[in-house]
Amino acid sequence: MYNNIRMNLIENLKWRYATKRFNPDRKVGADDLRYLKEAVNLSATSFGLQPYRVIVVSDPDVQEQLRAASYNQPQLTESSHVFVFCAMTDMPAAHIDTYVDRAAEVQQVPREQLNDFANYMKGSVAGRPEETIEPWNKRQAYIGLGTLLAAAAELKIDACPMEGFEVGEYDRILGLTDRGLTATVIAPVGYRSEEDATQHRAKVRMPLDVMFEEV
Numbered sequence: 001m002y003n004n005i006r007m008n009l010i011e012n013l014k015w016r017y018a019t020k021r022f023n024p025d026r027k028v029g030a031d032d033l034r035y036l037k038e039a040v041n042l043s044a045t046s047f048g049l050q051p052y053r054v055i056v057v058s059d060p061d062v063q064e065q066l067r068a069a070s071y072n073q074p075q076l077t078e079s080s081h082v083f084v085f086c087a088m089t090d091m092p093a094a095h096i097d098t099y100v101d102r103a104a105e106v107q108q109v110p111r112e113q114l115n116d117f118a119n120y121m122k123g124s125v126a127g128r129p130e131e132t133i134e135p136w137n138k139r140q141a142y143i144g145l146g147t148l149l150a151a152a153a154e155l156k157i158d159a160c161p162m163e164g165f166e167v168g169e170y171d172r173i174l175g176l177t178d179r180g181l182t183a184t185v186i187a188p189v190g191y192r193s194e195e196d197a198t199q200h201r202a203k204v205r206m207p208l209d210v211m212f213e214e215v
């Protein structure tokens with residue numbers, strides 16, 4: 001389905017930019033949306049535990065509410081869909097067990113064979129100070145965000161990574177707290193408006209020899 005895409009990551013990353021104004025009349029189609037979801041889902045996470053969920057908002061009423069909780073940034077209502085990355089606030093043993101059950105099924109190995117791995121993960125989590133668990137989970141969500149931005153650029157879908165929103169309000173609007181989740185970072189996706197002046201600005205990045213050092 002995507003064979004016609006020119007697999008040129010650097011060109012696509014140069015093409016993308018943090019879109020400020022979307023064309024509200026253009027919507028991301030179902031196939032493309034599925035591709036973006038697959039890309040996020042295939043992102044790496046620590047131990048593979050995927051300690052976040054993504055709520056994809058396209059209900060205009062909810063988008064309006066999110067805009068009000070995002071300092072009125074227009075991307076929230078002008079975009080086609082808003083990806084809200086929601087980190088787990090904890091890492092319960094049950095989550096680890098569910099993951100290991102699934103691994104046993106997918107990899108067709110007896111569950112008992114993975115018990116040591118499960119216990120190792122539980123021990124690793126138990127050894128972490130409690131207040132570090134949520135930030136750990138949030139870091140995994142950001143990896144998903146990075147994949148989303150690259151995948152969207154590949155499809156010439158615009159996106160804007162955003163932290164400029166009120167977390168408490170998002171958690172309330174989307175009913176996250178009772179689910180043990182918290183809004184972490186968001187990305188409205190869609191198609192740029194011709195009127196978005198930002199698209200014409202040259203990308204500002206460090207020279208490679210400042211960003212990287214070789215040892």
Ligand SMILES: Cc1cc2nc3c(=O)[nH]c(=O)nc-3n(C[C@H](O)[C@H](O)[C@H](O)COP(=O)(O)O)c2cc1C
Binds near residue numbers: 017019020164165
């Ligand atoms: C974690 C994160 C949070 C950001 N928050 C916002 C935001 O709230 N609003 C916004 O317009 N842009 C936001 N940006 C976009 C950045 O300003 C933008 O990515 C950066 O200036 C680099 O420009 P480029 O992405 O167009 O290459 C955010 C980017 C990241 C990665």
